[in-house]
Amino acid sequence: MATTANGLAALEGHVPDEEKPGFKTGNHAGQVRTCETTGLPVCLTAQRFIRLNAVAAVVFLLIGGVAALLLALTRWPTVHLLPADWYYRVLTAHGLNMLILWIIFMEIAILYFAGTTLLNTRLASKGTAWVAFGLMVAGALAINGAVWSGKADVMMTSYVPLQAHWSFYLGIILFAVGALIAVINFLATLYIAKRDKTYAGSVPLVVFGATAAAIIAVVTLLHGAVVMIPTFLWSLGLTEAPDAAWYRLVWWGLGHQSQQVNVCAMVSVWYLLGTLTTGAKPLNQAVCRGAFVLYILFINLASAHHLLVDPGVGAGWKIWNTSYAMYLAVLASMIHGFTVPASIEVAMRKKGHNKGLFGWLFAAPWKNPGFSAFFLSLVIFGFLGGITGVTLGTQQINIIAHNTLRIPGHFHTTVVGGTSLAFMGLAYYVVPLIFQKEYPAKALARLQPFVFAGGITVMAIAMSFAGSYGVPRRHWDINFTGAQFSAGFDSTAHLMMGLVGIGGTIAFVGLLIFLLLTVAAVFFGRSNAGKKMEAW
Amino acid sequence: MSISFPEQGWFKAPSAGERLWIGLAIAWCLVLTLAMPYWHFKGKQNSTGEAYRVTPAEFYQRAQKFIEAYKVGEDRYTAIVQPPPGTDVYLTARMWRWDPVLKLKKDQTYRVHVGSMDLNHGFSLQPVNMNFQVVPGYDHVLTLTPTRAGEYSIVCNEFCGVGHHTMAGKIIVEE
Ligand code: HEM
Ligand SMILES: [Cu+2]
Ligand SMILES: [Cu+2]
Numbered sequence: 001m002a003t004t005a006n007g008l009a010a011l012e013g014h015v016p017d018e019e020k021p022g023f024k025t026g027n028h029a030g031q032v033r034t035c036e037t038t039g040l041p042v043c044l045t046a047q048r049f050i051r052l053n054a055v056a057a058v059v060f061l062l063i064g065g066v067a068a069l070l071l072a073l074t075r076w077p078t079v080h081l082l083p084a085d086w087y088y089r090v091l092t093a094h095g096l097n098m099l100i101l102w103i104i105f106m107e108i109a110i111l112y113f114a115g116t117t118l119l120n121t122r123l124a125s126k127g128t129a130w131v132a133f134g135l136m137v138a139g140a141l142a143i144n145g146a147v148w149s150g151k152a153d154v155m156m157t158s159y160v161p162l163q164a165h166w167s168f169y170l171g172i173i174l175f176a177v178g179a180l181i182a183v184i185n186f187l188a189t190l191y192i193a194k195r196d197k198t199y200a201g202s203v204p205l206v207v208f209g210a211t212a213a214a215i216i217a218v219v220t221l222l223h224g225a226v227v228m229i230p231t232f233l234w235s236l237g238l239t240e241a242p243d244a245a246w247y248r249l250v251w252w253g254l255g256h257q258s259q260q261v262n263v264c265a266m267v268s269v270w271y272l273l274g275t276l277t278t279g280a281k282p283l284n285q286a287v288c289r290g291a292f293v294l295y296i297l298f299i300n301l302a303s304a305h306h307l308l309v310d311p312g313v314g315a316g317w318k319i320w321n322t323s324y325a326m327y328l329a330v331l332a333s334m335i336h337g338f339t340v341p342a343s344i345e346v347a348m349r350k351k352g353h354n355k356g357l358f359g360w361l362f363a364a365p366w367k368n369p370g371f372s373a374f375f376l377s378l379v380i381f382g383f384l385g386g387i388t389g390v391t392l393g394t395q396q397i398n399i400i401a402h403n404t405l406r407i408p409g410h411f412h413t414t415v416v417g418g419t420s421l422a423f424m425g426l427a428y429y430v431v432p433l434i435f436q437k438e439y440p441a442k443a444l445a446r447l448q449p450f451v452f453a454g455g456i457t458v459m460a461i462a463m464s465f466a467g468s469y470g471v472p473r474r475h476w477d478i479n480f481t482g483a484q485f486s487a488g489f490d491s492t493a494h495l496m497m498g499l500v501g502i503g504g505t506i507a508f509v510g511l512l513i514f515l516l517l518t519v520a521a522v523f524f525g526r527s528n529a530g531k532k533m534e535a536w
Numbered sequence: 537m538s539i540s541f542p543e544q545g546w547f548k549a550p551s552a553g554e555r556l557w558i559g560l561a562i563a564w565c566l567v568l569t570l571a572m573p574y575w576h577f578k579g580k581q582n583s584t585g586e587a588y589r590v591t592p593a594e595f596y597q598r599a600q601k602f603i604e605a606y607k608v609g610e611d612r613y614t615a616i617v618q619p620p621p622g623t624d625v626y627l628t629a630r631m632w633r634w635d636p637v638l639k640l641k642k643d644q645t646y647r648v649h650v651g652s653m654d655l656n657h658g659f660s661l662q663p664v665n666m667n668f669q670v671v672p673g674y675d676h677v678l679t680l681t682p683t684r685a686g687e688y689s690i691v692c693n694e695f696c697g698v699g700h701h702t703m704a705g706k707i708i709v710e711e
Contacts, residue, residue, distance in 0.1 A: 040539075085698050118539050155695050159656045161672060162697070202546065205538040244656060244671045271538035281537050285546040287554055288538075310669045311587030311676035315576065318585060323572035327565035334561040338554070343538075395572065396579050402667040403658045403693040470665035472658070472693035477701040480691065484612055484633055487662060487689035487704035 027196040046116035057105035064097035076501020095156035114210035115189040124188035132182035139175025169232035209268030212292040223253035245312040277371035280347035294332035308398040368536035373425025373449035381418030406467030432533035437525030452510025458503030466496035595651040599626035629657035634705025658694035682709040
């Protein structure tokens with residue numbers, strides 16, 4: 001194997017071998033192909049659903065992305081593009097299409113991949129996968145229909161007693177049930193792989209991480225059911241409104257834990273891309289796996305940090321959740337933040353890149369967008385996301401940050417600069433390996449992660465500063481024109497809002513390059529079926 | 537490799553470098569774990585979450601009584617209320633105004649009851665930048681001691697409908 005730049009040569013030892021622990025005979029019954037690039041067995045049913053879910057993800061990323069540009073241009077004071085009602089509508093659409101639809105469709109694709117290809121098994125049930133996909137698409141359409149027709153200007157959090165049209169809640173329920181069914185299909189796939197003895201010993205690390213994500217997802221989706229079903233019944237006029245504080249508590253059981261699903265999925269993708277791009281090996285499987293277990297055990301409790309300035313939850317509860325509970329989950333991220341780059345360093349040094357302390361980093365395959373997206377994601381999430389997250393989760397700091405722009409400033413470094421960027425890096429391998437299509441304009445693709453990461457970083461930092469001056473999130477007019485009493489913010493805050501607009505526009509350009517190249521590759525790209533993928 | 541099956545006997549103790557890092561991380565986590573309760577008891581600004589269930593109608597009645605008792609003037613169709621130090625103060629949020637305008641004395645402590653008539657609102661005191669959630673059905677008690685004289689605005693920072701960005705009230709602190 002001649003490839004070097006994408007490090008795939010390192011995968012040669014991966015070819016099924018009866019002697020080693022690992023692949024035994026698969027259970028595919030003919031519905032399988034061997035990947036020419038990696039030598040891995042690809043279940044054709046799983047491949048179809050990986051493709052379907054990835055395409056859906058990209059469609060909603062496009063909708064959310066257009067919304068993102070409109071929002072950035074509205075919060076930029078000198079542009080102030082949208083009228084107020086459309087700003088709130090587009091903001092609702094952006095949150096839902098991005099955080100729920102783009103991310104979760106992508107995660108289902110990841111689960112189907114990790115569950116089948118890496119375990120040499122077929123997908124447990126094709127029919128179930130269709131049902132799941134159908135429900136998720138139906139839900140996604142219902143949500144978008146309600147929001148864009150102006151029947152659900154309630155933000156993605158839809159705090160009661162603010163009420164949307166029932167089709168909005170129904171859409172969320174359908175989508176969540178579909179996602180839950182897909183997760184169960186993944187767990188069933190793990191089961192049949194074990195039953196059919198398609199492998200011996202322990203599962204690969206990426207499968208372990210994906211399983212952690214799946215377990216948290218089940219708990220998350222159950223919270224979703226507990227909060228959304230009564231809300232749906234209320235929107236039909238059948239029951240009384242749920243208690244407003246209860247709604248916030250349970251909603252964040254859903255909203256916060258789903259972020260941990262995202263973290264688990266993202267870290268798994270880091271390990272996957274580390275291997276695909278540099279041949280990196282986890283240094284110590286026990287340490288990496290232990291960290292995933294910490295996520296499963298402790299993240300639930302940390303959801304309290306959304307309610308730190310709420311009435312109705314007591315001081316003791318707040319202290320407990322911000323101290324003991326939160327830091328055990330933080331510990332897990334600190335561990336991955338060490339083991340992932342360390343494995344890259346070791347892999348690069350093995351290839352002879354030993355100059356100085358950071359020679360290995362300079363020699364890393366920065367021209368490979370799979371690598372640059374992954375490593376930038378690691379840096380943005382680890383430094384900006386981690387530091388802002390831990391500070392905001394402090395009771396006292398939360399008083400000066402709650403519902404200000406510091407909050408979107410934080411999560412655009414976690415779920416956007418972190419998770420979304422990692423998923424884009426993944427796409428640079430999913431399209432050639434699973435869609436078997438080559439990306440056009442590779443030079444542009446190499447640039448894309450840097451543009452997106454740069455724009456998001458500028459926007460997120462500007463948001464954080466503006467928020468520190470008190471600028472609210474979800475707010476159309478920080479000059480309070482027409483308000484009963486005058487209010488407003490000084491020129492520094494306005495300057496920061498200008499930077500939000502500029503950074504957001506740059507990030508949008510990065511997003512657009514990704515979307516155009518990916519759509520071009522999937523629909524019009526050169527097929528590489530029967531061949532190895534081209535080196536990045 | 538993270539995508540292949542681990543060798544038999546993969547379970548091994550962390551190496552020296554890993555032990556050092558995990559040790560440092562745990563130590564740091566412990567420091568912060570202890571810092572949280574420490575700050576709560578030693579710090580001067582906390583959110584204790586003191587709150588009582590109350591129906592909007594009931595809260596409205598208490599707030600009206602409070603306004604009638606201590607009203608000293610009117611500004612833009614809104615009562616200005618100057619309660620004696622130490623008393624219970626009522627601040628009502630509704631789409632899209634804060635009622636009444638409060639006139640407080642510097643260095644005096646007040647129990648400010650914040651309640652909502654309709655939706656969630658956000659109590660955001662500017663320019664000091666302190667933020668608390670206002671949830672309908674709950675009387676959220678903030679024990680406040682103003683430390684600087686001047687005029688402050690209360691803006692709403694929880695989305696509460698299409699007039700959300702016009703919701704601003706006022707607190708005056710006198711020497
Ligand atoms: C080009 C990329 C993006 C840009 C320029 C962008 C920009 C923005 C802006 C300006 C806001 C409004 C903040 C406010 O006024 O309160 C916002 C909100 C938000 N964004 Fe993004 N964003 C981008 C990508 C994403 C992605 C990929 C995700 C999720 C995976 C995401 C999740 C959210 C969420 C959850 C909100 C909050 C919505 C709410 O308050 O209900 N964004 N974004
Ligand atoms: Cu309000
Ligand atoms: Cu509001």
